[in-house]
Every structure is written in structure tokens, then in C-alpha cells.
Amino acid sequence: MNYQIKDIGLADEGAKKVEWAYREMPVLDILRKKYKNSKPFAGKKIAACLHVTTETANLITTFRDAGAQVYLCASNPLSTSDEVAAYLAREGIFVFAQRGEDSKSYWDNIRRCIESEPDLTIDDGADLTVTLHKEYPRLADKVVGGCEETTTGVHRIEALNKEKLLKFPFIAVNNAMTKHFFDNRYGTGQSTLDGIIRATNILFAGKRVVVAGYGWCGKGVSMRAKGMGARVIVTEVEPVRALEAIMDGFDVMPMDEAAKIGDIFITVTGNCNVIRFDHILKMKDGAILANSGHFNVEIEVNKMEEQKVSKRRIRHELDEYTFKDGKKVFLVGEGRLVNLAAAEGHPSSVMDMSFANQFLSSLYLLNNKIEIGVYPVPIEIDREIARLKIESMGMSIDTLSEEQEKYMKSW
Known part of the structure; x- marks a missing residue:
């Protein structure tokens, strides 16, 4: 099946909720427009284990518009919006998530995403990552790289790496300044x-x-x-x-x-x-x-x-x-x-920066040969996302003059 959800009939309601969230996600909108024609993820599969919310839907469809084939499951049995899952299924996303799913369904859905044989992974808590390494080592060997959204997940992946069990490079998106300063706080x-x-x-x-x-x-x-x-x-x-x-x-x-x-x-x-x-x-x-x-x-x-x-x-x-x-x-x-x-997760405007980090970090992994390990988000990505967010808010900042740059570099 292309999806495992509660009810495809909820898609219209989900579409309206996703549209509302997108109004507060201008950085992701900039990235969608920038990469829609060039499609840098064409021919690539992404397995994503995330909270299935309106904000996640906008990240997933941005990846889709940039050429990726996306397989999505929930990272928490109570975090799925059934309306959003239905909308994504109608949009052609392979989505396996239902609010309140039992433990067996939760893990089966993670395995469905892994069995797509992904080129890239995006995780929130590292359940997909750990399952991939424990149960599907052959498929893990083929993964180009992965991104992790949370503090808990980064700790688990760092533990894998410390024990020399990690099979592909990871970018700790959670540790980006434009993530933990804003999303977490x-x-x-x-x-x-x-x-x-x-x-x-x-x-x-x-x-x-x-x-x-x-x-x-x-x-x-x-x-x-x-x-x-x-x-x-x-x-x-x-x-x-x-x-x-x-x-x-x-x-x-x-x-x-x-x-x-x-x-x-x-x-x-x-x-x-x-x-x-x-x-x-x-x-x-x-x-x-x-x-x-x-x-x-x-x-x-x-x-x-x-x-x-x-x-x-x-x-x-x-x-x-x-x-x-x-x-x-x-x-x-x-x-x-x-x-x-008990609620709807983070406001869209902070997830805008978190998911912009996910998108650009995934692109960085795809375009660069990186050794196995856990890495921070490249500082140029962090700063570009901050710059775009400031710009979208109708504000601007100063830039250093040549004299100031020379002074700062001089001993």
C-alpha cells in the first residue's frame, strides 16, 4: 500500500490546516521556490520518522517538489494529525501513521519506511535510525547520510558512533543555533x-x-x-x-x-x-x-x-x-x-527554521562526501537561515565594512 492512515476522506480538512501553517513558514517557501525547477533530490528516496503535523507536511512536500520520493512515519504514537496524514497520502506521499496507533503498528510503520531502501534519513528521536542499524544493516550500508531533529535522538546517535556502530554520517540538526535557540526555547x-x-x-x-x-x-x-x-x-x-x-x-x-x-x-x-x-x-x-x-x-x-x-x-x-x-x-x-x-506542537514560525535546517542539511549530505560521524549543521547554513528569517520579517541587519573586516582579522 502507498499509505496506512485513518481515513483518506480527511484530506480536505488537512489541506486547509497545512495551508494555514505554510503562511508562517516563509524560509521553507523560499527554499521550495529555489529548488522546484532544479530538483536536486531527483531519483532519491528519503525515509522520515517525524511528528506528522502541518509543519512536517510542508517540509515533506518541499522535498517532494525538489524531486525526492518520501516515505513518512510517525515518531510518536500520539503526535499524528490524521487530517494531515490524509492530505499527504492524497499528495502522493508514502505515509504510514495514525494517531493512537499501538506499539506493533508504530514499529511496523517504521519498518515500512526503512524497507523503501532510502538514500537519506530524517529522524526525530532516532527510533528509525536505531531500527535501521539493528534490523537492516545491509540497507544502512547504502544510506548516504541522515539528519536528527532532537536532543534525545542526537544522544542516541552519538552513542552509536562512540561504539563504532554508526554506518553513515549524521548532521545533528537539533544543535543548530537556529534550531535550539528558537525551536527548543x-x-x-x-x-x-x-x-x-x-x-x-x-x-x-x-x-x-x-x-x-x-x-x-x-x-x-x-x-x-x-x-x-x-x-x-x-x-x-x-x-x-x-x-x-x-x-x-x-x-x-x-x-x-x-x-x-x-x-x-x-x-x-x-x-x-x-x-x-x-x-x-x-x-x-x-x-x-x-x-x-x-x-x-x-x-x-x-x-x-x-x-x-x-x-x-x-x-x-x-x-x-x-x-x-x-x-x-x-x-x-x-x-x-x-x-x-494534548496540543498541536510547536508554532509554525519556529518549525520554519528547524525544517529549513533539515532541508539544507540533507542537500549538504547529498552533495558532499563525508566520513561516518556526527556533525554540526554547517555554520553557513545556520547563518543563511537566520538571514532569510530576518528578511522575511521585514527587517535587516548591518554588514561589516572592509576596514572592520580587516581590523577583526588583525592581531
């Missing part, structure tokens, strides 16, 4: 709170919000929660980041202490069991738990399932857990990525 910051509010309809003002992790995503979440009137507490394991959080005006303490006083808990670390069940036992009745890290391992949900007396779905993407002592806690989006499980 402003995108995650806004969309995480958006997901929690949609699921709970709570007021953030006056609440104690505990943010686990003060990387770029944690900075964004903390900044936005503070801006909405919350009293923010940060938990960290890295002393420099913890110090930065203090200097930014936040309280910093271990999770053991924060658990006793927090109202809302948000994990953004990329690690497992950041909120353990023994932390949950210390929380006040009515505490709300949400995860904005890539995988659903940051909150010890399995222990919550084992120890619960009862569980019920009380609102859309909000589950109430009751424990033996009568305490109730509320879990948003099953502990999965909250901004996509």
Missing part, C-alpha cells in the same frame, strides 16, 4: 504550556510549577510559566545549568524537596525516571504531571499503573490516578510528549 516553551492548558484548563498564575531540566527546552518552559504568573522551581543535575537557573531568578532544589510543594510538574530532560513513584507519593493531592521530553520514560508511569487503586479519563488527554491513601494525581497525555499529545 520558544517553541517548546509555548507549546508545552499550551498542551497542559488544553488538557486541564488550569490557571498558571500563582501555581508552583516544577520544571525538571534547564536545557534549552527547560529554559523556554520556565520563562513562559514565569510570564504567566507561576512561581517556578527548577530541578537539575548539572551544576552550571542549576546556577544559571538561580541567576535567572528561579528557585532550585532537588526533586525530593520540590515534590512536596509543587502544583504542576513538567519534565524536559531526555532521561528516564526523573519523577519516580516515590516522588509522586510525596506530592500533594491534585498534583498535575506532564512530560515534554521526547520519550514517555521521564515519569515513572509503569509504577503509577501498578500502584493505582483506580484510573479514569477525566478530560481529553487527562487521566486521574487514585492511590491507596486516597491521593489523586493527574497525568497529561499518558506521559507522552505533552505539546503533541
